[in-house]
Amino acid sequence: MDDKKSKNKRITINDIARISGYSKTSVSFAFNEPKRISEKARNLIIKVAEDLGYIPDPLARNFSLRKHHSIGILLPQLINSALSNPFVAQVIQGVGSVCQKYGYTLTLIPPLNESVSDAVRTAAVDGLITLGMEAEMKVVNVIRQRKIPYVTIDGSPSANMPSINIRDREAAKDIMKLVLDAGHRQITIVSLPEGDDELGVHDSVTWFRMEGYNEALAECSMCLESTEITILTAECSIDGGKKAGAAILKEFSRPTAVICMSDIIAIGCQQEFQAAGLIIPNDISMVGFDNIIESAMVTPALTTVDQPGGEKGRQATELVFQLIRGEVDDAAHHHIIVPYRIIQRQSLKTL
Amino acid sequence: MDDKKSKNKRITINDIARISGYSKTSVSFAFNEPKRISEKARNLIIKVAEDLGYIPDPLARNFSLRKHHSIGILLPQLINSALSNPFVAQVIQGVGSVCQKYGYTLTLIPPLNESVSDAVRTAAVDGLITLGMEAEMKVVNVIRQRKIPYVTIDGSPSANMPSINIRDREAAKDIMKLVLDAGHRQITIVSLPEGDDELGVHDSVTWFRMEGYNEALAECSMCLESTEITILTAECSIDGGKKAGAAILKEFSRPTAVICMSDIIAIGCQQEFQAAGLIIPNDISMVGFDNIIESAMVTPALTTVDQPGGEKGRQATELVFQLIRGEVDDAAHHHIIVPYRIIQRQSLKTL
DNA sequence: CTGAAAGCGCTTACAG
């Protein structure tokens, strides 16, 4: 007899109102503004609600409140590839910790049937963190149409597009300089994959880093086009790194140093080299980018550029919340630069 | 003049209807069931919608459809600690890849103001994956009240609670046996933290593994209470492992082998030992559990139990979707066991 | 093919 109706129909605020003898208004108040009703009413309503196992429908509640209570993070690639880069996991941690702080959930938004735009169109979120978004991408317009605040991490700082970055050009220049100062001239650069987004725009972070490498080379009267320099591309994962490593092993003249734009690639590469019997850094030197925790775990530990993924995520998300609460002017240009630093470990040999 | 109203008010289906001259019904059909209206109507409506930058409000749409289009994953701890265990990241990858396949987003649900129950109450999701949930936990009732399908990974298989597990007891017994067969008798076990959830129920996975260790010990006429066995607890992170390592270094009589219930703990522990100048496995042997990719990266590579985190996530999520679509009977008992295997590498020395 | 209208389950001015 208890489940004569709970069996089929969801119980709503109406049921609680009817059974308790109070109005829907009072029931709503009992949950959301307890002090606005008498203790007697409140107690009865709560009791009835508990007896019936009533839980306010989040769908209706959110709709009424016009809030999703969630922040989305727009993944540039499929979820698998995104999360197989520990650096991305680090960013997600940062984003998540701020969401948690404000009682929000974190929604991971993968492309919907290959379409990032469609995913954004339907995503149930109040704000968006994007990874590596460029101003020319179509999806930017969709986000703006939706009128939800967004901040992009590792994108190109441009008007109306709040951003969090490190100084990628300087960082890349610094690490290349370190390699050159160690005497290396035969160098292979393992770059990131072309942005295969809906527009085919290039990734500005990759671009800036390339420029930085080039600037350092210039100081040695070299450039990216020099015959001593080889440029490859790899997916951001261990496997991507292994494939790059295999490709390097097949090169006619082996480089003395390999510069990777991502630590996870460097680690994969390093594993491939070691599997082939090479000793690092004696036979070949390696440097990376990111300073993921794994870089300190491997042997030899990786010389790299430290950039704070968690911090990027946190700052981006705090900014999104400020935008949501209207605490900052969203017409203003918010371009936050976080510090990087060079971490010297054992993977780079001085010739 | 274009923004005379778009400035203040969101544009809705009503605006499109008014301006296009068609009804709300037709506008809705234009987006959701294009073939139900004439090409002429469809084209005009789409055009007007595009001109005005109309995007259907996800809040309203979801409410009408009674679907969130998202699957939640209930994090047992704060987001930071959860994601700093690569094994959890692996599970999330698995869950995410299935969500993506069906066009759903993945919502990470951290405790809301410390309360997991409140988080579940308000979470905007159509189904739930839980990590390490026990039948006696309060939150189970909340999930049931919500009447949303859920599957628990690494929880205790019980009635009405679909589950994905490995055979933890056997796995633990196998790895302990390996250690004992290698001649070790002075052993420290680093266990997982007590479930500090709202009820203080113990974690059944930890329990099963302990039982497994004990069974193997029994075959050597020992048990968990033997004087040669020490049991510690550590947080599931590198740092947790380092702390455990430091504690072990301070023990009066140093063990010859350390058995960790999690690879990330084993790795942290190993780092601490190495920092103290110990050679592994010569001075001390290590084994772990999970077989995260990092375990193959460290030197010496870790001997451990391989369990497929991604696969657990995928299977759990496929089951949730089957439950959502009503393809399987949710009264039936769904208890899936996935295989594990022992991975022998270089961190265990035969005495 | 098209549209008027009910309905999804809440919240919240507003009046009493």
Next chain:
DNA sequence: CTGAAAGCGCTTACAG
């Protein structure tokens, strides 16, 4: 303190 009623912006039988 309490309640009637409007409103949030869609979807979808139903009738024409």
